[in-house]
Amino acid sequence: MSSSREGAGGADGSADGPKSRGLRIFSHFGLPKTPGHQIKGDIHPAIIKLGLQFSEFKICGANARCIATLTAFKTVIQDYVTPPHNTLSRHLMTHLSPQITHLVNARPMSVTMGNAIRQLKLEISDSDIDLPEQDAKDELCQKIDNYIRDRIIIADEVIEDLAVKKIKEGDVVLTYARSSLVEKILLRAHSQNKHFSVIVIDSRPLLEGKTLLHSLTSTIPPIPCTYALLPALPSLITDADVVLLGAHSLHANGSVYSRAGTAMVAMLAKEHSVPVMLCCETYKFSETVMLDGFGKNELAPVKFSPGAPKSNSNLEVLNPLYDSTPASCITAVVTEVGLIPPTSISSIPLALGRTTL
Amino acid sequence: MTRRVVILNTDIDAVVCSIERSQTLPADLEMADLEIYASYQRLLENEDLSTPLAAILALTEMMERSNAGTMFELLNELKGGAEALSRQSSNPIGLNAGCELFIEFITLFPHDAATFSDLKTELIQQGRQYAEQALTYRTKIAELAFDFIKDDSVILTHSYSRVVLQTLLMAHKRKRISVFVTEARPRGMGIKTAEKLTAVGIPCTVVLDSAVAYAIEKVDFVLMGSEAVVESGGLVNAVGSNQIAIIAKAANKPFYALAESYKFHRMFPLSQYDLPSHNPRLLSFPQSLNSTRRSSFGRRASESASTPIKITQEDIAQNNPDVDYTRPDLISLVFSDVGSLTPEGVSQYLVGMFAG
Numbered sequence: 001m002s003s004s005r006e007g008a009g010g011a012d013g014s015a016d017g018p019k020s021r022g023l024r025i026f027s028h029f030g031l032p033k034t035p036g037h038q039i040k041g042d043i044h045p046a047i048i049k050l051g052l053q054f055s056e057f058k059i060c061g062a063n064a065r066c067i068a069t070l071t072a073f074k075t076v077i078q079d080y081v082t083p084p085h086n087t088l089s090r091h092l093m094t095h096l097s098p099q100i101t102h103l104v105n106a107r108p109m110s111v112t113m114g115n116a117i118r119q120l121k122l123e124i125s126d127s128d129i130d131l132p133e134q135d136a137k138d139e140l141c142q143k144i145d146n147y148i149r150d151r152i153i154i155a156d157e158v159i160e161d162l163a164v165k166k167i168k169e170g171d172v173v174l175t176y177a178r179s180s181l182v183e184k185i186l187l188r189a190h191s192q193n194k195h196f197s198v199i200v201i202d203s204r205p206l207l208e209g210k211t212l213l214h215s216l217t218s219t220i221p222p223i224p225c226t227y228a229l230l231p232a233l234p235s236l237i238t239d240a241d242v243v244l245l246g247a248h249s250l251h252a253n254g255s256v257y258s259r260a261g262t263a264m265v266a267m268l269a270k271e272h273s274v275p276v277m278l279c280c281e282t283y284k285f286s287e288t289v290m291l292d293g294f295g296k297n298e299l300a301p302v303k304f305s306p307g308a309p310k311s312n313s314n315l316e317v318l319n320p321l322y323d324s325t326p327a328s329c330i331t332a333v334v335t336e337v338g339l340i341p342p343t344s345i346s347s348i349p350l351a352l353g354r355t356t357l
Numbered sequence: 358m359t360r361r362v363v364i365l366n367t368d369i370d371a372v373v374c375s376i377e378r379s380q381t382l383p384a385d386l387e388m389a390d391l392e393i394y395a396s397y398q399r400l401l402e403n404e405d406l407s408t409p410l411a412a413i414l415a416l417t418e419m420m421e422r423s424n425a426g427t428m429f430e431l432l433n434e435l436k437g438g439a440e441a442l443s444r445q446s447s448n449p450i451g452l453n454a455g456c457e458l459f460i461e462f463i464t465l466f467p468h469d470a471a472t473f474s475d476l477k478t479e480l481i482q483q484g485r486q487y488a489e490q491a492l493t494y495r496t497k498i499a500e501l502a503f504d505f506i507k508d509d510s511v512i513l514t515h516s517y518s519r520v521v522l523q524t525l526l527m528a529h530k531r532k533r534i535s536v537f538v539t540e541a542r543p544r545g546m547g548i549k550t551a552e553k554l555t556a557v558g559i560p561c562t563v564v565l566d567s568a569v570a571y572a573i574e575k576v577d578f579v580l581m582g583s584e585a586v587v588e589s590g591g592l593v594n595a596v597g598s599n600q601i602a603i604i605a606k607a608a609n610k611p612f613y614a615l616a617e618s619y620k621f622h623r624m625f626p627l628s629q630y631d632l633p634s635h636n637p638r639l640l641s642f643p644q645s646l647n648s649t650r651r652s653s654f655g656r657r658a659s660e661s662a663s664t665p666i667k668i669t670q671e672d673i674a675q676n677n678p679d680v681d682y683t684r685p686d687l688i689s690l691v692f693s694d695v696g697s698l699t700p701e702g703v704s705q706y707l708v709g710m711f712a713g
Binding site for chain 1: 589590625627628630631685704705709711
């Protein structure tokens with residue numbers, strides 16, 4: 001897998017090209033990088049560290065990555081010194097750009113990071129030219145803190161409140177893989193002494209559901225849980241009263257980009273008329289349209305597929321990390337501005353970044 | 358909160374209602390709460406006022422009585438009043454929509470009056486003006502829906518809805534239409550519609566609720582009133598609407614909903630059982646009922662197995678829902694005074710109004 005780019009051209013099925021590695025039609029997918037990828041230019045140590053954490057999947061998940069990126073940028077901004085004959089508002093971005101490129105090389109940028117960075121760029125260009133440098137830097141860091149607080153932390157709390165209200169006494173909640181937000185919702189519902197049980201559906205290669213299962217069963221008293229892999233879903237979906245899902249991003253046509261397997265869970269739930277609630281902060285909104293999971297995706301690193309065939313070179317391993325769920329399979333999106341249908345996200349000014357909280 | 362007062366229209370229900378009311382009105386209900394509910398009930402006696410408008414007017418009257426000195430106090434009082442109304446009503450969905458709209462309006466109203474009492478007078482006047490203006494919405498909706506009614510159409514409608522009635526009466530003046538109207542058990546309000554339509558000479562047949570699938574092939578489209586249009590773009594209406602929508606979808610007939618914009622409600626039901634009107638008593642099986650409950654089937658059956666079991670209409674109505682929820686994907690268009698909207702359009706309008 002690691003050399004798939006070189007082999008991308010040889011996968012046209014010709015008999016004399018048995019060395020082919022990587023399928024040509026998937027060659028545009030974000031490819032996993034080797035951990036020690038090259039450091040080009042003046043990269044801040046905090047960013048180098050973060051890059052390693054990203055490529056090793058030590059920091060994983062849209063919210064965690066966004067918070068980690070912004071926190072690292074705060075260090076970068078504090079350590080930055082404006083060169084002579086330049087102003088902070090004009091020069092800082094050129095200093096940040098290679099840092100961003102480094103992170104993107106480690107792992108393709110998430111929509112959340114993209115949105116946050118766009119907001120940061122706006123704040124930098126808006127910062128007052130006459131402000132002393134340290135003040136300007138402090139103000140930027142304050143704005144970053146506010147962004148994290150308003151768009152992620154407070155938003156999550158509001159979403160928890162809204163979603164918990166929809167979990168009724170005795171419900172069976174089904175969830176897929178692990179979303180930090182869904183985990184918080186379930187724990188909050190549990191802390192309010194609601195009695196409900198959870199079905200955690202999981203899938204290779206990441207098996208993130210195990211982490212969720214661990215945290216749900218470590219509560220006192222533990223939440224009754226069932227853990228199953230994706231192939232067992234059809235026999236379990238009939239027991240579920242509601243499906244709670246997390247998201248990587250939500251697109252303008254209402255389709256949801258989330259962990260591979262989510263689409264299957266949502267479609268099966270629709271088939272069995274189980275309501276599907278997607279929990280998603282408005283800052284995960286992307287103005288692009290997503291039609292399927294092939295246009296844009298990311299591949300899981302090799303270390304997550306240890307059984308990858310080595311001897312038979314005609315067999316390829318393809319582990320896309322994400323898939324796209326059509327809007328018709330989602331009953332409601334729980335956002336910090338309320339429950340909305342997935343297609344209405346584009347009418348929320350907050351999601352478009354037109355207003356600030 | 359176990360207190361429930363059921364206010365229904367038919368005579369049988371009135372008896373049940375008076376019994377329930379005497380039992381369930383506890384002393385801790387405050388005077389103001391009772392007062393607002395009384396004025397709400399009085400307003401509802403006006404044939405033209407629907408529940409959201411009656412709620413708005415009841416809140417306006419409450420403002421007149423109020424001696425709040427600040428906006429904060431006034432808003433708190435109004436919120437309390439809205440809560441009291443919704444607590445005392447068996448089916449609070451419609452009135453909640455009205456209260457929500459009115460409180461939102463008050464909150465956003467520009468505070469540029471010289472004194473607070475001036476502002477209050479202004480607000481009261483605005484409330485009355487809105488209610489007055491809102492009464493013209495039905496004509497507007499009728500005009501919008503009129504374009505969709507072709508000459509010689511056969512229309513199916515459900516239960517009794519003032520806006521549907523107005524639309525049909527208007528269509529009758531210029532086009533030939535015939536109407537199927539469902540009986541709409543348990544209240545049988547469909548008969549009222551049929552009587553009013555027959556009186557003006559519209560060919561009209563009452564269809565059993567169970568015969569909708571039989572009749573649907575003869576129907577050109579369905580016109581449905583609504584109690585509330587919710588954020589998903591779906592609607593909450595008299596029970597039976599959902600099954601008509603499903604049948605219309607299966608038969609590929611358009612399903613048009615008519616709703617004044619004050620019925621747009623910021624609520625997102627995930628399923629029938631997620632509606633605020635749902636409670637465990639609905640659709641419960643006799644054995645799960647409390648055995649001391651009066652007139653439960655279970656007790657009768659166990660006490661006197663030899664005498665034949667009688668199930669009366671009231672018994673049936675008691676365990677059954679008043680309203681149901683129709684999913685947005687079953688609705689073709691929603692005609693309202695803000696335009697003809699697709700269900701997505703409705704949800705975008707609502708999100709824009711309240712979440713902006």
